[in-house]
Amino acid sequence: MSGLFTTVREVFRYQGREGQVAWMGHRAAALGTVLFFMIHIIDTSFVYFWPEGYQHAIALYRSPLFAVGEMVLIPAVIYHAINGTRIWLMDWKPGLWKYQRQITLATFALTVLLCAPVMIIMGGHFIEGLGLFGGQ
Amino acid sequence: MKVTLRIRRFNPEHDARPYWAEYIIKDVAPTDRVLDLLHHVKWYIDGTLALRRSCAHGICGSDAMRINNLNQLACKALVKDLVKGDHGTIQVEPILGLRVIKDLIVDMEPFFEHYRSVMPFFVNDNPPPDGEFLQTPEQRARFDDTTKCILCAACTTSCPSFWANGTYVGPAAIVQAHRFIFDSRDTAAQERLAVLSQEDGVWRCRTIFNCTTACPRDIEVTKAIAEVKNAINRGGVD
Numbered sequence A: 001m002s003g004l005f006t007t008v009r010e011v012f013r014y015q016g017r018e019g020q021v022a023w024m025g026h027r028a029a030a031l032g033t034v035l036f037f038m039i040h041i042i043d044t045s046f047v048y049f050w051p052e053g054y055q056h057a058i059a060l061y062r063s064p065l066f067a068v069g070e071m072v073l074i075p076a077v078i079y080h081a082i083n084g085t086r087i088w089l090m091d092w093k094p095g096l097w098k099y100q101r102q103i104t105l106a107t108f109a110l111t112v113l114l115c116a117p118v119m120i121i122m123g124g125h126f127i128e129g130l131g132l133f134g135g136q
Numbered sequence B: 001m002k003v004t005l006r007i008r009r010f011n012p013e014h015d016a017r018p019y020w021a022e023y024i025i026k027d028v029a030p031t032d033r034v035l036d037l038l039h040h041v042k043w044y045i046d047g048t049l050a051l052r053r054s055c056a057h058g059i060c061g062s063d064a065m066r067i068n069n070l071n072q073l074a075c076k077a078l079v080k081d082l083v084k085g086d087h088g089t090i091q092v093e094p095i096l097g098l099r100v101i102k103d104l105i106v107d108m109e110p111f112f113e114h115y116r117s118v119m120p121f122f123v124n125d126n127p128p129p130d131g132e133f134l135q136t137p138e139q140r141a142r143f144d145d146t147t148k149c150i151l152c153a154a155c156t157t158s159c160p161s162f163w164a165n166g167t168y169v170g171p172a173a174i175v176q177a178h179r180f181i182f183d184s185r186d187t188a189a190q191e192r193l194a195v196l197s198q199e200d201g202v203w204r205c206r207t208i209f210n211c212t213t214a215c216p217r218d219i220e221v222t223k224a225i226a227e228v229k230n231a232i233n234r235g236g237v238d
């Protein structure tokens, strides 16, 4: 057993292929999403415990930092869902292992494809919000 | 050609922590194996280098190590597949997830403990019908792939799930269990499935496929694990 620190370091060193990259992405997406929800649950609880704080939190959500955070959240959720389906498929149909490389690459491609429209719309709002190009 | 061999060395009696030692080896043939380079270091440069090897022909499974960040057998890894051009570096370190005893030698005992936990032996107490147990070629083919395992541990120590948690039984033990679970003559499949359905059994496999890439016997390791997962879900092999 090597512990968490070694494992995190070594997944960046060991030359695993698509499967390892997919797994790292899966974990990162899950942790990111959980973090986001934790923050959200805590600030929503402010409505009850600390109303002024809630107003402050809502204002924070409109800041560019959180806008970027939300733009990361969407791909994280989409990727986690698609990749989770891939893992279920590979476990359910072991014979597919021969195509595991292609299926993993397809997972990445599908994530990009599904994220693109969301990113374009959210990115547009984000740039507008920054007030560049004469926006409000 | 010339090769700089970087070896992760550690002698717990002298060293506070592991370090990289470099050895320059001249007149290397592209068809030399990494094991030949390690022999050269041990025999002509520094006799204190510690490594395990026996057959030197990919059969005994004793020289799995991490070569250029990929688990391989030193006796099967050819220099020409690792170095392009006239001069290059090859990096060798012990497999990860097992305690280093010295240099490239790790403590294999936890690995063999997992191996023993899956009952890796034939079980059938019934008297053989007509002198022997018969099996069709199809029944034999069902587990042919997993009979090839040489217990080198390249798969288990390539698995991030095992790095993070050494209590995970690991791909090699599952491969060994698969060999008997899917053998039509064996009668202990349910007992093995019971062991492998526990917390540290097959469900710690995250379908990462590092084991399949690492296996020097080209065993379809992740596929075998998935077959065992399915057998557990269905409650048996049929």
Ligand code: SF4
Pocket: B061, B148, B149, B150, B151, B152, B153, B154, B155, B156, B171, B172, B175, B214, B215, B216, B217, B218, B219, B221
């Ligand atoms: S399955 Fe392959 S990599 Fe794993 S122990 Fe057996 S021979 Fe080695």
Ligand code: FES
Pocket: B052, B053, B054, B055, B056, B057, B058, B059, B060, B061, B062, B063, B064, B073, B074, B075, B076
């Ligand atoms: S020395 Fe026996 S497998 Fe390499």
